[in-house]
Amino acid sequence: MSHGDTIPLHPSSQSDIDEIENLINASVHQSVPSARPPSPPRASIPVSVSAPSPSPFVPSNLPKSSSSAVPPPPPPPTGFGPAPNTLTEPVWDTVKRDLSRIVSNLKLVVFPNPYREDPGKALRDWDLWGPFFFIVFLGLTLSWSASVKKSEVFAVAFALLAAGAVILTLNVLLLGGHIIFFQSLSLLGYCLFPLDVGALICMLKDNVIVKVVVVCVTLAWSSWAAYPFMSSAVNPRRKALALYPVFLMYVSVGFLIIAID
Amino acid sequence: MDPNQPEVENYANPKTCFFHVLFKASALAFYILSALFIDNFVIIFVVTVLLAALDFWVVKNVSGRILVGLRWWNEINDLGESVWKFECLDHESLARMNKKDSWLFWWTLYITAVAWIVLAIFSLIRLQADYLLVVGVCLTLSIANIVGFTKCKKDAKKQIQQFASQTIASRFSSTLQSAFSVV
Incomplete structure (x- = not known):
């Protein structure tokens, strides 16, 4: 006083x-x-x-x-x-808080639990660092794997993934779903993490069978992580309409990972 | 107030000011210089966008609150609605903010956005879609901060006015009350 x-x-x-x-x-x-x-x-x-x-x-x-x-x-x-x-805390506290938020968000995706009570609450504390890193990393691995036109591959991968996430979110909104734009962007970006791992393995291994297996596993993992959130956002009757494009984008990314050489 | 004070007054948080300018300047400098010396789009993209993202974070979370006492963020409430929050220090602390600090904060914020717009126009003229992508990302980040902090500022003003009118109203009513109690 x-x-x-x-x-x-x-x-x-x-x-x-x-x-x-x-x-x-x-x-x-x-x-x-x-x-x-x-x-x-x-x-x-x-x-x-x-x-x-x-x-x-x-x-x-x-x-x-x-x-x-x-x-x-x-x-x-x-x-x-x-x-x-x-507002007056030391800078270090801010850094720690944001880092722990990124880690906890990543955990939600790496160990998804589809039986969670309220999947729509996932990534309520959204951040865009994860999507940024995962998209850039995927672009980098794809452009390293590519033998020609590395720059174009990177630019196209980045633009495709960023625009893809925006379009998928808009799709859900247009379907009358209850979703928050940035939360959804964040989640779709974090769900790229398994595919990142897959792309990294595919870059190191040059065996086609290994590539296909790895991509299939990571694809399933990514879709599984994105499923509960996206399906809870829309009316159950329109669930497929919202999920199909998400799946399609991940499949096309997986296809890119296998095909690029 | 002493009219000479602004000249005498120095930066209150030189370190924060330094980082506030550092990432902006280095993102711009790297983008401009690398176009001359490096012929690898991937490196240019990753480094420039990373620097711009770091700048975004520093401005939003650190220099904004230290230099001008404002902060904005988004939060999802229990009903699942997205809420944009604009926070400011109380009036007293806002008044104590260093003038030079806030001058630097706002002007670098605007100048960076203008610089990115100019670079965007250049890459448009040269029809380089890939470089336009880099500039677009950086421009989006810097404009997001400008919009956020401008809203913060308006919100701060509104709060001050609201509270002032409240104080005046309660003062008036209490004066009335005391007048009546005397009678």
């Missing part, structure tokens, strides 16, 4: 100020929590406390954004929820 440095808002009487503070506290308790969407997992925002700032917060007058503090703000009211939170 920093009530010690109270600036007299109303110099006439001290009791008025006390009353004001009480009212502020009361109003804060009543109104602020409802003003925010009720999603507790992150620490909440310390809401700005005081007088209106003279500078309009528009992008054009950037340098002014922080220079607005002319009137000394009154002390922050009490009972304002959790104090400074992840």
Whole structure:
């Protein structure tokens, strides 16, 4: 509590100020929590406390954004929820949190559990690092395997996979499915991981039979990982319409892995 | 406020400022220089996009909150709806933010996007679809940050105004109350 440095808002009487503070506290308790969407997992925002700032917060007058503090703000009211939170945490904590998120997302895909109660909740904390790395890695292995036109192979693989993920998500949305765009992108990207492994093995081994077996196994693995999420997103009667294109994309990737030479 | 202060004031977080600029500049520099010296599209693509992605992460998660006290992110709530969250420090802390820091933050953000747009126009003119792909990815990342932080800023302003009006209203009503209680 920093009530010690109270600036007299109303110099006439001290009791008025006390009353004001009480009212502020009361109003804060009543109104602020409802003003925010009720999603507790992150620490909440310390809401700005005081007088209106003279500078309009528009992008054009950037340098002014922080220079607005002319009137000394009154002390922050009490009972304002959790104090400074992840906004002021050390950088290392941010790095750790994001890395652990990537690891846990990857685990969900590597060890998929189709009997999970709510498969739609998979990858709720989505990130796009996984898809980015897996798409780039797949492009790299494909372009290394290719003997000619390496650059074109890479560019086409990247564009195909990135556009493919977007189109597949839009497909589900157009089918009337309940899906979140980035969550789905993230999941489809993470599900490339088995195919990445397959592509790596195929690059090292030059036996056609081994290649076919490896690609079939990793293809099944990828589809199996993507299945619960995609099927729970749409109406059961339209499930095949949503899943077939996903399967088709993974098959074409698998075909690319085998065929490229 | 002292009018001379901006000149005297120095960067409060030189390290963060450094990394804020480093990845932007190195992505742009690598893209421009490699077009002259390296003839391998795959290397150009991977390194440039990786640098741009690192820059995106640094701006979104580190320099945004340290230099200007803002952050945005997406979260999926219990109902399975996607919620975009815009976070800012409280007014007092926002006011204490270093002016030079925030100046650097915003201007480099805009200049990078403009630079990528110029490069995109170049590769369009030269009809290089593959290089356009690189520039497109980098441009998307930098514009995403601009949009996110601009929304953050608007949100911060709204919160400040909302709270100010609330404070004034409660002050007014309490004054009325005390007036009545005196009577």
